[in-house]
Amino acid sequence: MPLIHFKTISCVLxxxxxxxxxxxxxxxxxxxxxxxxxxxxxxxxxxxxxxxNGNFSxxxxxxxxxxxxxxxxxxxxxxxxxxxxxxxxNSDNSTIQYNNSQYFNYAAAQQYLIVYPQGYNRSFQGPTYxxxxxxxxxxxxxxLAHIESDYCIDSDHVYASGKSNGGGFVDTLACSDHGDSFxxxxxxxxxxxxxxxxxxxxxxxxxxxSHGDKDTKIPYVGKKSSHGGPLPNxxxxxxxxxxxxxxxDANADATxxxxxxxxxSYSCGNYENVTQHYHFAQLGHCxxxxxxxxYDAGKLNSQFCSEVRVVDYxxxxxxxxxxxxxxxxxxx
Ligand SMILES: *[C@@H]1O[C@H](CO)[C@@H](O)[C@H](O)[C@H]1NC(C)=O
Ligand SMILES: *[C@@H]1O[C@H](CO)[C@@H](O)[C@H](O)[C@H]1NC(C)=O
Ligand SMILES: *[C@@H]1O[C@H](CO)[C@@H](O)[C@H](O)[C@H]1NC(C)=O
Ligand SMILES: *[C@@H]1O[C@H](CO)[C@@H](O)[C@H](O)[C@H]1NC(C)=O
Ligand SMILES: *[C@@H]1O[C@H](CO)[C@@H](O)[C@H](O)[C@H]1NC(C)=O
Ligand SMILES: *[C@@H]1O[C@H](CO)[C@@H](O)[C@H](O)[C@H]1NC(C)=O
Ligand SMILES: *[C@@H]1O[C@H](CO)[C@@H](O)[C@H](O)[C@H]1NC(C)=O
Numbered sequence: 001m002p003l004i005h006f007k008t009i010s011c012v013l014x015x016x017x018x019x020x021x022x023x024x025x026x027x028x029x030x031x032x033x034x035x036x037x038x039x040x041x042x043x044x045x046x047x048x049x050x051x052x053n054g055n056f057s058x059x060x061x062x063x064x065x066x067x068x069x070x071x072x073x074x075x076x077x078x079x080x081x082x083x084x085x086x087x088x089x090n091s092d093n094s095t096i097q098y099n100n101s102q103y104f105n106y107a108a109a110q111q112y113l114i115v116y117p118q119g120y121n122r123s124f125q126g127p128t129y130x131x132x133x134x135x136x137x138x139x140x141x142x143x144l145a146h147i148e149s150d151y152c153i154d155s156d157h158v159y160a161s162g163k164s165n166g167g168g169f170v171d172t173l174a175c176s177d178h179g180d181s182f183x184x185x186x187x188x189x190x191x192x193x194x195x196x197x198x199x200x201x202x203x204x205x206x207x208x209x210s211h212g213d214k215d216t217k218i219p220y221v222g223k224k225s226s227h228g229g230p231l232p233n234x235x236x237x238x239x240x241x242x243x244x245x246x247x248x249d250a251n252a253d254a255t256x257x258x259x260x261x262x263x264x265s266y267s268c269g270n271y272e273n274v275t276q277h278y279h280f281a282q283l284g285h286c287x288x289x290x291x292x293x294x295y296d297a298g299k300l301n302s303q304f305c306s307e308v309r310v311v312d313y314x315x316x317x318x319x320x321x322x323x324x325x326x327x328x329x330x331x332x
Contacts (some may be wrong), residue, residue, distance in 0.1 A: 216317025
């Protein structure tokens with residue numbers, strides 16, 4: 001068992017922003033959780049994706065949809081696991097996102113089942129280039145029901161993450177009733193095609209986003225028109241979520257430069273840092289990785305991924321998720 005490879009200690013040291021909360025990384029103890037109908041079924045640990053036998057697929061809206069799954073190394077059919085749906089970027093696939101977030105490398109993620117929905121024609125709904133009529137919100141709800149009937153899941157600890165088009169879809173999900181089953185939402189380089197103004201969304205949600213100023217695909221400052229449609233200014237979008245979550249009570253907090261990045265957060269009442277944003281000066285269109293060995297880091301240097309290793313975003317995401325469940329998160 002490759003436990004020695006888990007990125008626990010190194011991320012705490014490298015991810016300065018996450019260090020303060022790193023020791024909260026584990027969800028509540030397993031035996032206190034509500035169990036789904038999939039408890040009792042055995043599963044093989046490791047990464048599995050769809051094949052020609054129809055494994056790892058579900059029919060949604062009359063369309064066969066695919067997914068991949070990362071089963072924890074010590075999967076126990078009688079313990080309920082937290083769950084993350086992790087959405088890939090446009091033209092990517094489940095396996096690419098598996099290698100971007102690399103949850104499988106983290107000790108804390110061994111308490112989660114990770115599911116990687118596969119976009120229809122490699123994209124998710126929202127941008128104009130997505131295949132018309134494909135309903136990824138319904139797919140998400142159908143896949144969640146399917147996963148809960150097949151694996152032992154704690155329904156109070158269900159989360160969504162994604163990159164680029166997949167990150168934008170996580171925002172679309174957060175703004176939808178389909179997002180009511182999810183406790184928190186995290187994105188990197190999110191392509192926010194469906195969220196262009198403060199009133200476009202009326203949900204309260206725990207939201208974490210990361211974006212770099214050298215992102216030329218989804219520019220930080222937004223774009224009036226692009227391949228997939230107009231995009232908002234990311235900084236403005238963060239303030240919208242601050243207001244959506246906290247209204248006039250929003251307590252905004254911005255750090256100074258933390259070494260190539262800074263953080264902005266909004267809090268109110270019990271919702272500490274319920275909207276949290278990481279802003280990188282030199283980062284491109286990437287899932288930030290302190291080790292520099294994920295899929296994005298393997299891109300050409302001109303994409304500005306491997307050069308920026310100041311934050312290990314996956315450990316930030318796991319710490320953020322560990323702070324929220326369906327009972328404590330806003331919107332429910
Ligand atoms: C895929 O399906 C085949 C045929 O139904 C089955 O024998 C096989 O065990 C399945 N593989 C996995 C990984 O579930
Ligand atoms: C995903 O894309 C990669 C890179 O193009 C490819 O090697 C891999 O086979 C694909 N995986 C799946 C599950 O489609
Ligand atoms: C699938 O995506 C490709 C571009 O990646 C596009 O050319 C094609 O039209 C798309 N197919 C459908 C059915 O939309
Ligand atoms: C805000 O966005 C929504 C949804 O895209 C749109 O219907 C509405 O007209 C926009 N409102 C303003 C003031 O631009
Ligand atoms: C909340 O976010 C701010 C940065 O905006 C940070 O300084 C602070 O440590 C965070 N608090 C917690 C509890 O994570
Ligand atoms: C945060 O960092 C970005 C990128 O370097 C910079 O544009 C912005 O002014 C910084 N914000 C604060 C509050 O320091
Ligand atoms: C992830 O992608 C990088 C860059 O392409 C590659 O070097 C590495 O071997 C991949 N890791 C895994 C676990 O697939």
